[in-house]
Amino acid sequence: MLLEKTINKLAEGLRKKQFTCEDLVKECYENIEKYNKKINAFITIVDKETALKNAQEKDKTLSKSSSKLHGIPFVIKDAYITKNTKTTSASFVLKEYIPQYNATVYQKLLDAGAILIGKMNMDAWGHGGSSENTDFGPVKNPYDLDRSAGGSSGGNAAAIASRMCVFAIGEDTGGSIRNPAAWCNISGLKVTYGRVSRYGTIAYASSFDSVGPMAKSVEDLAVVLEAIAGKDKYDATSSPNPVPKYSQELTKTLKDIVIGIPGEFFNEGLDQQVSDKIMTAVEKMKTLGIKIKKISIPLFDYGIPVYYLIGPSETSSNLGRYDGIRYGQDRRFFTDETARRIMIGTYALSSGYYDAYYKQAQKVRTLFIEEYKKALTQCDVIIMPVMPTPAVKLGELLNNPLQNLLADIYTVSQNPVGVPSLAIPCGFTKEGLPIGMQLVGKMFSEELLLQLGYHYQLITDWHKKSPSLINK
């Protein structure tokens, strides 16, 4: 299957005329036709004839100066504005919304020559970690159709795992890229806040939201990040820091890298199989010459309150614009989970509670920034679980609002701080469910994280495994 190849190999094959962009796109649609009914990864599938025509055009225009992404089929979370293509954020509030302009990340990929295949299912507005809080039916995990694909970028991860596209663009506010990556055995990168423009992203929590790539391998993530990162005049929070040549830096030898293991992240509440697999990965990393150091993040327990006070506060403000007047349907169409988050935020911001909740959370956010800074002076990278358990059964989290929030415990503290985190596969449970781990680094250390992930994937093959669903 062509879709098993890395982007570098695909770009090479296209240039050597071993296959065409049209072949690639055809393969995506074959897999979509075979598996999407079972998985429900898509909200909108681009019309096949349109995509094929686009691919034929790309075959004609491929040249020496073309981007590596020229002719490469991809999908994008339905949280990104795409001109003339329906954009719903998985909510009936935006059931028939047709945007008039493009998100910067999408425009950059179009400019690079990549081919859009679809807009992906997710938790509505990013509110959730299981892709069940959607008005378009839950996304099913390709490794076990009775289980969640994770969320909120669940459609992305499920589509990559079942080879319906080459890569995807997700959005991570408190784990939304890393969580589904871990549960579907793919790689995903939450970038440093501001590394990629948020222009045209439907906002969840504006000071946490980060736009990032999801793919089969770290090698692919580097190619995509290089194409989408950088300053955007339409997003004042996008960073002017120069964009490294991530894909070229990958192969550099790792020198004197120290990985920190924070004890608090490997305590009670973490599934034993998940913990064991991460420790096996740590041993494997030692063979790369990496040193290991025990560290401590004592504030760990306060990650959830910081995230779930500030996030909902920002969302209650951001979602205020959905009044059904200029676009969309009215506010009765918000799901229960979204209504809860809007109300928690409204509570935390309301007079009499503002100081004790919102303001206090913003102060503890400062403490978290200091704590991560301190931890990252003792080591270069911190290793952590992504999720406390392997993929849960559908419905398991949905029925318990508080449990639903607590499942995000390992992924919520990085966003208020702004640091990047790379989620990569590190094994499977006895039952065959994927397990992921995350590598968290200093602000703008994507280069190092990708390098580390790349070298780990050179000596392991977890990321090459695919679900039995597509291997039957």
Place this chain on the structure above:
Amino acid sequence: MSKKILLTKDEILHLAKLAGLTLSDSQLARLPNDLSSVIEYMSKIKSLNTTGVKETTQVTNLKNVFREDEIEKERMLTQEEALSNAKNTLNGYFKVKAIFHN
């Protein structure tokens, strides 16, 4: 989790009003319990000593990012485009409910 109810039905209705949400009967029945358990959990943040700590509202370290005060034509929508998703328009305007009453 204890079953302590921090929020009464009346308070839920007040919050819904602030948030511009209309709640169904079944939502109203569940929300006092659901929101109370969440807020009770988040309340542990109050126990941290944050005396003298400044709040963080954003993490970019960027200050005063301005652009020229000029019209960006490439970003302008035509009137037709601007109205293209609205359900109620009149003579090229968005139609809204009256705010002032006689």
